[in-house]
Amino acid sequence: MSYSYESIDALFEWAPEGALALVKQEISQLVRRDKAVLADAFYDYMMQDPNASPFLSVKAVEARLKPGLQKWLERLLCHDSEAELQAVLAMQRHVGEVHARAEIPLQLVARGMRLLKREICSRIVAGRLGRSETLLAIMRVTHLIDVAFEEMSAAFEHSHEHEVRTDEAYRMSAGSGDLLLERERQTSALLDWESRLFRAMAMGLSLEGGTSLTSSAFGLWLNHKAALIFDNTRELPLIAECVARVDNAIFPEAVFARKKAPVPDDVRALIKAVTSEVEQIRFLLASMFERLTDLEVGRDVLTQLFNRRFLPTIMKREIELSRRKGTAFCVLLLDIDLFKQVNDRFGHESGDRVLQNVAGVLVGQVRASDFVFRYGGEEFLILLAEVDHIKACSVAEKIRRRIEASVTPLTDDQSVSVTASIGVAAHDGHPDFQHLVDRADKALYQAKAAGRNCTVLAES
Missing domain, CATH: 1.10.490.10 (Globins)
Structure with missing residues (x-):
């Protein structure tokens, strides 16, 4: 109400x-x-x-x-x-x-x-x-x-x-077995439906009473299992839209076309329309499975750092430990300066190499008790366990200097160097982990505004 x-x-x-x-x-x-x-x-x-x-x-x-x-x-x-x-x-x-x-x-x-x-x-x-x-x-x-x-x-x-x-x-996904095998199985089911449709059209067979994509093996899996496994993913409703377009527009048109003398141009148009939707479904399906596979192992594919999806679980645990033991901890939010220029000048493959190199620097500068996440794009988040803000700023500065001194080799004897801006925030007792991340993000913004390539401590 x-x-x-x-x-x-x-x-x-x-x-x-x-x-x-x-x-x-x-x-x-x-x-x-x-x-x-x-x-x-x-x-x-x-x-x-x-x-x-x-x-x-x-x-x-x-x-x-x-x-x-x-x-x-x-x-x-x-x-x-x-x-x-x-x-x-x-x-x-x-x-x-x-x-x-x-x-x-x-x-x-x-x-x-x-x-x-x-x-x-x-x-x-x-x-x-x-x-x-x-x-x-x-x-x-x-x-x-x-x-x-x-x-x-x-x-x-x-x-x-x-x-x-x-x-x-x-x-459910982690316990459902081999996700790569499931991905191949469902891709095969989708292509099998497409192949049956095209074979029926090529042989002039009646499509009335035929299997729609929704009632195919792939469609049944999509409606009954995928909605549970891929909860709240952006690809799932897009796949459902593709299936709806096939069943509500393309498939009925194919049925109608078989009732009259075949016109090659019409058949080609139908095949092209079906192929386009199936290719879109395959692309979305691959993206959806890839994300879930990353989640299953808990690692970002490119950098092999922790996946951002696990941040709430780890942060909540650290807040509970801090509350119970009275220990401090800090968050560093790091952003590679002018990263878009690297992609624009050298290409996205070179940008990926820079991300991998920075990730290696971060892992090399923290302890086994700390956590390093790829937070998104060119942003990284580091959780430093049992340190105060003074120690955290010292670690942040060491990381910043190492990134500045590091060189990423590219193809054709080229290389590139980057810098990073870092926001540091110490846990202040607030029970919501997002409050701590937001403070670090605000400090990072201040570091950017101060000219980049520097560290700023969030206000307490």
């Missing part, structure tokens, strides 16, 4: 004329006056909860969480336009996604929401409103907080479900 400013006000249309406006004004004054006290009460309560305290730190609560809660209370309970309401609901959905990544149980949040409602409503009762206006104010505050929690919960469940489905897809 979607909520609007008007739909929420409509719930209280039974109130006497002018009462809702008076109640809104009273709630706004109360929240703006007591928001700091309410935030203190909320986090005092949560810090005493043994189930909630592992996700909180005194520093984070005072520096970030209390001010954030005050802002949230004011935005939610004092909004006076559609735009302000939608902004706070969007913020709730973001909070839900963050809580899902940090694996903060929803019941803890629900417990905190109950406390806030109790604290606010007790102040309303002690205020200056009459009996009917007090009831109206309590109902409005309760409803708005419930709406916010509903939006957050929906986002939490969606994000959590996606992670679970991804994990299940991986487990």
